[in-house]
Amino acid sequence: xxxxxxxxxxxxxxxxxxxxxxxxxxxxxxxxxxxxxxxxxxxxxxxxxxxxxxxxxxxxxxxxxxxxxxxxxxxxxxxxxxxxxxxxxxxxxxxxxxxxxxxxxxxxxxxxxxxxxxxxxxxxxxxxxxxxxxxxxxxxxxxxxxxxxxxxxxxxxxxxxxxxxxxxxxxxxxxxxxxxxxxxxxxxxxxxxxxxxxxxxxxxxxxxxxxxxxxxxxxxxxxxxxxxxxxxxxxxxxxxxxxxxxxxxxxxxxxxxxxxxxxxxxxxxxxxxxxxxxxxxxxxxxxxxxxxxxxxxxxxxxxxxxxxxxxxxxxxxxxxxxxxxxxxxxxxxxxxxxxxxxxxxxxxxxxxxxxxxxxxxxxxxxxxxxxxxxxxxxxxxxxxxxxxxxxxxxxxxxxxxxxxxxxxxxxxxxxxxxxxxxxxxxxxxxxxxxxxxxxxxxxxxxxxxxxxxxxxxxxxxxxxxxxxxxxxxxxxx
Numbered sequence: 105x106x107x108x109x110x111x112x113x114x115x116x117x118x119x120x121x122x123x124x125x126x127x128x129x130x131x132x133x134x135x136x137x138x139x140x141x142x143x144x145x146x147x148x149x150x151x152x153x154x155x156x157x158x159x160x161x162x163x164x165x166x167x168x169x170x171x172x173x174x175x176x177x178x179x180x181x182x183x184x185x186x187x188x189x190x191x192x193x194x195x196x197x198x199x200x201x202x203x204x205x206x207x208x209x210x211x212x213x214x215x216x217x218x219x220x221x222x223x224x225x226x227x228x229x230x231x232x233x234x235x236x237x238x239x240x241x242x243x244x245x246x247x248x249x250x251x252x253x254x255x256x257x258x259x260x261x262x263x264x265x266x267x268x269x270x271x272x273x274x275x276x277x278x279x280x281x282x283x284x285x286x287x288x289x290x291x292x293x294x295x296x297x298x299x300x301x302x303x304x305x306x307x308x309x310x311x312x313x314x315x316x317x318x319x320x321x322x323x324x325x326x327x328x329x330x331x332x333x334x335x336x337x338x339x340x341x342x343x344x345x346x347x348x349x350x351x352x353x354x355x356x357x358x359x360x361x362x363x364x365x366x367x368x369x370x371x372x373x374x375x376x377x378x379x380x381x382x383x384x385x386x387x388x389x390x391x392x393x394x395x396x397x398x399x400x401x402x403x404x405x406x407x408x409x410x411x412x413x414x415x416x417x418x419x420x421x422x423x424x425x426x427x428x429x430x431x432x433x434x435x436x437x438x439x440x441x442x443x444x445x446x447x448x449x450x451x452x453x454x455x456x457x458x459x460x461x462x463x464x465x466x467x468x469x470x471x472x473x474x475x476x477x478x479x480x481x482x483x484x485x486x487x488x489x490x491x492x493x494x495x496x497x498x499x500x501x502x503x504x505x506x507x508x509x510x511x512x513x514x515x516x517x518x519x520x521x522x523x524x525x526x527x528x529x530x531x532x533x534x535x536x537x538x539x540x541x542x543x544x545x546x547x548x549x550x551x552x553x554x555x556x557x558x559x560x561x562x563x564x565x566x567x568x569x570x571x572x573x574x575x576x577x578x579x580x581x
Contacts, residue, residue: 226581227457228301228398233580237288239573240521244487244528247282252564253293259324259563261337261346264539266317268562273537277485278562281532283525283569291580293572295326301579302353302398310393311402312361314464317560318400319344319357321567322574326355342371343392356396360389361406364439367420368406379409380427381435382416386442390450397456400520400574401443404463404502405559407436433501440509444517453515459574461520462506465498467530467558472496481533481558488528495527518577522570532566533558 233239256262256269269276283290309319323346327335334349342359359371365385368374382388393399407413413435417426430438447458470479472495473488494500503523510517526532535556548555561567 224454227453227455228578229581230297231580233576234288237285239285239288239290239576240525241287242283242285242525243491244281244525245284246280248280251282252279253568254324254328254564256564259320259327261320261323261327262563263316263320265313265557266320266534266538266560266563268534268537268565271537271539273535273562275485278529278532278566279564281487281529283572290572291576293325293575295329297579298575299326299329299348299351299353302348302355303351304353305397306354306356306395307398307400308356308358308393308396309400309402310358310360310363310389311461312359312405313560314405315400315402315461316344316357316359317563318402318461318567318570319355321563322571323355324563325568325571339371342369342389358389358392361403362439363389363401363403363443365389365420377409378414379406380414380416380420381439382420383438384442386439386446390446393446394450398459398578399447399451399456400459400461402461402464403439407432407502408497408499433499433505436502437505437509440505444509444513444515447515447517448513451515457518457578458515459518459520459577460506460510461570462523463498463502464559464561465495465523465527467495467533468497469495470530473530478553480553480556481530482535482553482556484530484533484535486531488530493527494524498523498527518581520570520573520577522573525569526566529561529566530558532561534560534562537562 256267264270268278307322309315309322323337326348327346330348330350335347336349337344337346339345344357346355347353348355359369359374361368361374362379362381363386365382365388367378367380368376369389411432412429413432415428415430415435415438417428443460451458467473467481467484470481470484471477473490473493506519510519533556535558536552538557538560540555544555
C-alpha cells in the first residue's frame with residue numbers, strides 16, 4: 105500500500121493542475137509590472153549600474169596657463185536623465201555634477217572654506233585653478249610685451265583723478281609690470297569670455313573711490329570689444345551704470361564707503377572729518393544691490409581716521425542722536441557682520457557670486473622701505489623688492505576680523521587678497537599727476553611731496569591686476 109503522501113491519484117493531479125491555473129494571473133501581472141518598470145525607468149537603471157561598472161581614473165587636467173579643463177565624455181542617457189530631473193538646470197550645472205560623479209569634489213570654495221562633501225557647482229566657473237596655487241603670493245616681473253592691457257588715451261571712462269599720463273607723469277614704467285604667482289600662472293584675462301558671461305546680467309562694484317578705480321579698470325578692459333553706439337555710461341546719484349547694449353549687460357558702481365549708512369554717503373560731497381556710521385543700516389544701500397549677479401565689495405580706507413569710530417544707534421533724523429564710541433576693529437566687525445547677514449538673505453549661492461577686495465595700501469612714509477626721511481610715493485618708479493614688506497597703514501587686525509566673520513558665512517564670499525601684492529607697488533600711485541580738487545598753493549607747488557596722492561592708482565596700472573585676479577577666481581575658483 106502506498107503512503108498517502110506519495111499518492112498520485114487522478115483526483116490529486118487534477119487538484120495540482122487547478123492550483124497552477126489559479127497562479128497564472130498573478131504571474132502574468134508580475135511580469136507585466138516588471139516590463140512596465142523596465143520601459144519607464146530603464147535609462148535610470150542603466151545609468152546607476154553603468155556608473156558602478158565604468159569606474160576609471162580621471163584624465164582631466166588644467167591647461168598650462170589658463171587652467172582650462174578638458175571635458176569628460178558624458179553619455180546621452182545621463183544627459184536625458186538630468187533633463188528629466190530638473191527642467192531648470194543650466195548646462196554648466198549638469199556638466200559640473202557629472203564631473204563630480206567621476207572625479208569627486210571639485211575643490212575648495214572661496215574664503216578658504218573647504219568641504220569634502222559639497223556637490224554644488226560654482227556659478228560662472230568653467231574650470232578650476234591649479235592645485236595648491238595661491239595666486240595672491242608671487243612677485244612682479246617686468247613685461248614690455250603684454251603690459252599695459254590698454255592705453256590710457258584709448259579709454260575715455262577713466263576719471264581725471266587717475267589719468268597720470270594726461271597730467272604730466274614723465275614715465276610709463278608703472279604700466280609694464282605683470283603679477284606672477286610663485287607656483288602657477290594667472291589665466292590670461294579674456295574680455296570676450298567676460299562679456300559673454302555678463303550677457304543679460306548685472307555686475308556691481310560697491311564701496312569707495314578705490315573700488316571705483318577697479319570698476320573703471322574693468323570697463324577699460326572690456327569696452328574696446330563693444331561698438332561705439334552700443335555702450336553708454338550714466339550716473340544716478342550714488343550709482344554709476346555702464347551699459348553694453350548688445351549684451352543687455354550692465355557693469356555698475358555704487359558709492360557706499362562704509363557699506364552702512366553714514367554721513368559720508370554723498371557721492372560728490374563727502375569730505376567729512378567727523379565721520380558717523382549708523383548701526384544696522386545696511387539695507388539703506390543694500391536695496392540697490394538686489395538682483396545683481398556678481399557683487400564686488402570693498403571698505404577700508406574710510407575707517408582709518410583713528411583708533412575709534414563713532415556709531416549712531418538711532419536715525420540721522422533724530423533730534424537727539426544716540427552716539428557711542430567703539431574701537432575701529434569692533435566697528436569694522438559690526439559692518440562685516442551686517443554685510444554677511446545681507447549676503448545670506450539676498451544672494452543665491454547657486455546663481456550669484458560675491459567678492460570682497462581686501463585693503464588697498466598707501467605709501468606715505470618712504471622710510472618704511474628704506475627711502476629718505478620725509479619722503480613718500482612721489483617720484484617712485486620701481487616696486488619694492490623685499491618680499492616681506494608690509495606697510496604700517498595696512499592693519500593686520502582688520503584682516504583678522506574679515507577672516508573670522510567671513511568664515512562663518514553660509515553663503516560663500518570670495519576674498520580677493522590684493523593687499524600684499526599692492527604693498528610692493530609704491531611706484532603705481534597717481535602722486536601729483538592727476539586733476540587736483542583745489543588750486544595748489546605756492547608752498548605745495550614748491551614741495552610736491554606735500555600733496556602727492558599716495559592712496560589712488562594710475563590707470564592703466566595696478567588695478568588691472570586686481571581684475572585679473574577677480575577673473576581668475578570667477579572662472580577658475
